[in-house]
Amino acid sequence: MHPAREIRGNASSLLEGTRIALGVTGSIAAVETVKLARELARHGAEVVPFASPAALDILHPYALEFATGHEPVTELTGQVEHLVGVKGEVDAVLMAPATANSISKTALAIDDTPVTSLVSTSLGHVPVIVVPAMHEGMLDQERTRQHVDTLEDEGAAVVDPELEEGEAKMASIEAVTETVIRELGPGPFEGERVLVVNGSTIETIDEMRVVTNQSTGRTGAALAREAYRLGADVDMWFGHGHVDLPETVPRERFVTVQDLVDLAPEAAAYDWVLVPAAISDFQAKPSDGKLPSGEDQVLPLEPTPKVLPELRAELDGGQRLVGFKAEAGIDEDDLTAKAARFRKENRLEAVVANRLEDVDVDDTRVHLVTDAATTPIEGSKEAVARRVLQTLHEEV
Numbered sequence: 001m002h003p004a005r006e007i008r009g010n011a012s013s014l015l016e017g018t019r020i021a022l023g024v025t026g027s028i029a030a031v032e033t034v035k036l037a038r039e040l041a042r043h044g045a046e047v048v049p050f051a052s053p054a055a056l057d058i059l060h061p062y063a064l065e066f067a068t069g070h071e072p073v074t075e076l077t078g079q080v081e082h083l084v085g086v087k088g089e090v091d092a093v094l095m096a097p098a099t100a101n102s103i104s105k106t107a108l109a110i111d112d113t114p115v116t117s118l119v120s121t122s123l124g125h126v127p128v129i130v131v132p133a134m135h136e137g138m139l140d141q142e143r144t145r146q147h148v149d150t151l152e153d154e155g156a157a158v159v160d161p162e163l164e165e166g167e168a169k170m171a172s173i174e175a176v177t178e179t180v181i182r183e184l185g186p187g188p189f190e191g192e193r194v195l196v197v198n199g200s201t202i203e204t205i206d207e208m209r210v211v212t213n214q215s216t217g218r219t220g221a222a223l224a225r226e227a228y229r230l231g232a233d234v235d236m237w238f239g240h241g242h243v244d245l246p247e248t249v250p251r252e253r254f255v256t257v258q259d260l261v262d263l264a265p266e267a268a269a270y271d272w273v274l275v276p277a278a279i280s281d282f283q284a285k286p287s288d289g290k291l292p293s294g295e296d297q298v299l300p301l302e303p304t305p306k307v308l309p310e311l312r313a314e315l316d317g318g319q320r321l322v323g324f325k326a327e328a329g330i331d332e333d334d335l336t337a338k339a340a341r342f343r344k345e346n347r348l349e350a351v352v353a354n355r356l357e358d359v360d361v362d363d364t365r366v367h368l369v370t371d372a373a374t375t376p377i378e379g380s381k382e383a384v385a386r387r388v389l390q391t392l393h394e395e396v
Helices: 028-042 061-068 100-107 114-122 142-153 173-184 218-229 257-269 307-314 332-345 381-395
Strands: 019-024 046-051 092-098 128-132 162-164 167-169 193-198 202-204 210-212 233-238 251-253 272-275 282-284 301-303 320-327 350-355 363-370 374-380
Touching: 019 028, 019 061, 019 114, 028 046, 028 061, 028 092, 028 173, 046 061, 046 114, 092 100, 092 114, 092 173, 100 114, 100 128, 100 142, 114 128, 128 142, 128 173, 173 218, 193 218, 193 257, 202 282, 210 282, 218 233, 218 272, 218 381, 257 307, 272 307, 307 320, 320 332, 332 350, 332 363, 332 374, 350 381, 363 381, 374 381
Parallel strands: 019 046, 019 092, 092 128, 193 233, 193 272, 233 251, 272 320, 320 350
Antiparallel strands: 162 167, 202 210, 282 301, 350 363, 363 374
16 A cells, blocks of 8 residues: 555545645745645545646655655646646645746746646636745735735635745645645635634732643634634634644733733624633732742632623624533533523523543543533544534534
């Protein structure tokens, strides 16, 4: 079995059964396409490579063949290889990296390489994803911008480059892969804006010490990633946590509960507000300096402002507010009963409730409580997040 087939589906089945034509052009970032092709395969895709002559000055055809299990198309023959999109033989076309030269040629319908011919003929037939990579000075040229805009106007999804060291570097493997999944996915959240409030708050005790809640931020990260994959425009407010956040999701930081209260008016811009954050219920009156070590201390605690009511007050235009509730040492009937009361008290469209004993590193079990039903959902955090979002969209 070819190595590309051995890894297929190792990460997920989100691209299972899909064929993706990967068009490689002559940027130095072409060397990253071996990793990109294999990452797409890990999500289940079969990748069919195309390469421009300039790309072959940088990357040997054998490298693409190793990465995909297919000999790359390096010239067009009587087999009309470039018409795979028109004929429905692939599910998507990915031009990565896309140089200024290839972008401009494609926008002007100059089909003089296997890649430009592939992309220009595929527009309007299958999803096309363009991943620019060039010197920043080239990207800044008005004509280049116009050509990028032309491709977007014709239906292409453009993955913005990373601007660094005077270069418009190709977006990360993660960002490109997530965009491919998004473009090929069911997209029930397409056109909708989702805010995920994630991580824990931190309240000051003195200038050295704080009180906080335990939270890795993994649940919120999974929800944000899956919402993006399902077509949403996603933002995140993030406090404290220990998790790799999705690169496709912009984020704004908060520290205290009061920070969240101050941010609350901005929530009105979203269609969905999901709040898996571990928000402190108590705060201490901060002490000046540092409390002495080795002495008994009494720390009077007072309640913090309640964030969900603050958010609810801002969401008066039909937006959906989803709360999260964690409990310990109770059975599932009590858990769902508490979640139902919590939903009504805070005027929430739904609550995702779980018992702490049902959470481990890899898997979790939750109950999604809406006005319509209570739905148990279990699996990996990513699978649970996806099912929660899909059920929310169906029921709320």
